[in-house]
Amino acid sequence: MDHTRDPCPWVILNDFGGAFCMGAVGGTIWHGVKGFRNSPYGERRLGAITAIKMRAPVLGGNFGVWGGMFSTFDCAVKGIRKKEDAYNAIAYSNTIQIAGFFTGGALAIRGGYKAARNGAISCAILLAVIEGVGIGFQKMFAGATKLEAPQPPPSNEMKLA
């Protein structure tokens, strides 16, 4: 019941679009600077714009493919494991790792078996590290901030009569 994300089949679209936008925006910045620097004086602005027009959508597409694929695998794994309700951090991170494993593998499959294996493993490890850090932080903040030790006095409106 995470209200920040849509339920499963639809979230794939969301993720694809979000990842595409992220890649396109990031690519605009990246290739803008790169095109600017690699152009001769007098044509720097034009060079930047040309580089952005040529390369930013491609980067966005790459990001989008990754995001959409990851989301698809995520949904598939959730559907199979039936762990959507148990949205626990650890179970969820397992789901993410499995999805990341398949995503990395699928994206690298054109490079052959070895490339797919390496891509899958490194993708899963990367996501595991990110998730692990996230869980650690979550636990840290849960312990630090949500301890309800300072007892608020029973407020007047509750005492009544």
Next chain:
Amino acid sequence: MMLSRAAARQAAGLQRAATLAPPSALRPRSLPAVWTRGIAKDNNNSKSQQPRFSRSQNPSAQKPSQASAAGSAAASKPVPEPPKEPAAERPAEPSAPQEEAQEPVPDLSKLPDLTQGIPSTLEYETTGATNRSALAAIEEGEAVKYGSGGGGRRPRGELPASAYVSSSERRRQKWAMWALAGAGASAVVGVAYLGRDWDEEELKKNPEIPNGWGIGLWWKRAMARMGSTVTYYQEPAFEKLLPDPDPSFERPYTLCISLEDMLVHSEWTREHGWRVAKRPGVDYFLHYLSQYYEIVLFTTVPFATGEPLVRKLDPYHFIMWPLFREATKYKDGEIVKDLSYLNRDLSKVIIIDTDPEHVRAQPENAIILPKWKGDPKDKELVSLVPFLEFIHTMQYSDVRKVIKSFEGTHIPTEFARREALARAEHNRRIQAKSSRGGGMSWLTSHLGLKPSNMSLMVAPEGEENPTEAFAKGKMLQDIARERGIRNYLMLEEEIRKNGEKWLKEEQEAMEKAQKEAMKSMKSSFFGWFTPADAQKDGSQSSSETKRS
């Protein structure tokens, strides 16, 4: 030395004059000896080179130049010379016209017509004319011929393909090997470290695994330590979820309620996204029961999602303590609301939930409701109120027994049935009593055991005397009900009158606290950069401004 060089120079000069007259005129005489020697060498080669240049340019002028070269240099190279040629079998290009005469005329009709483009050789190759093994054999032979000492352009073939790795690939492989070795070593060291002897505290916690050497013991200790690390993330965030009970709070029972599908229901549609529906009677349920129970919201929804919901659902804080996902336990792939962490006497805790899995740690404390799916005519939640009120009224010492007696039944209907039975019984007794002239109450009043001495029956002002009420055929829970409803109405009146004000006050207090926190954060942040005395000044001035 110098003399010999000079001699060489002169000899070179002579030769130059003979063969390379035009370039030598340009060259200065005072060139170093080495340089001239190099030129002299060039001169030797020039005999074989020169015909090559001229050959392509004007074949007709070939013979005379060759002849003159041969005549001028005594130690000349074996240039194909005219007298030898007729006997020699090998084809020498300079004598092209003579060869043509020797060879049979080629059959030009078999040659492809190149004006139509270059023909494909595919057909030829697929017939097996160029079989691979033959090619491989040729390559092999060449490799042997060149040997392995070749420099940059080493031919392939003398080693298996795997031997041909680029240096970057080799470097990468080396790194990978080191990384793997490092990982393995650190794993071994890590296990060894994890399996170290217990210190005193740990020994108390793990009495079944003793200290000592031995692979098995070591391994067990390592596993136990690993397990404790994992369970840290599966346990609730705190040992005690709630602060100690406050005796002045006067609510002996704790009621844990759930959020999703009990108080609210969220649904998602493509048109509207997420929407949350509030269950009918939630306000009444919370407000009414808050006079009997310490209400704890115990939900599996994470804090980030649940907190805004709770704030909106219950702005006046009838829910004393909200507990979210962080307070639950993760066990065997399922979330469990473990009441033993609640810091309350479990004989006085009731938990209402919609999922039996979530309360499987203490099913004897639990009332399981069916999930509410957004039906606007729902009465389930409100119909539980009389039962919960009755538990408070009767001051049961152990609620688990009460819940147990309702096991397998629909609690509201079962409770109504039992109440009706009790009421019939009660009425019969009253009637019998009144026919006997109320001897019992007379007796107790004479013994000084007035019913008004019983704490529960102390009637607040504006309420009829319990004895009179009993006489009218009311039961204990009826009296409690009347009192509860009166309190509830007063409370509602109060909220109607002051609710807005309370909310505003709370808002202001919150904003103030936020500002305060921001300020302290800022000062502590800038405290890193300012020296201590300056910081003191800053704090003083800030306190002054606060005062002013």
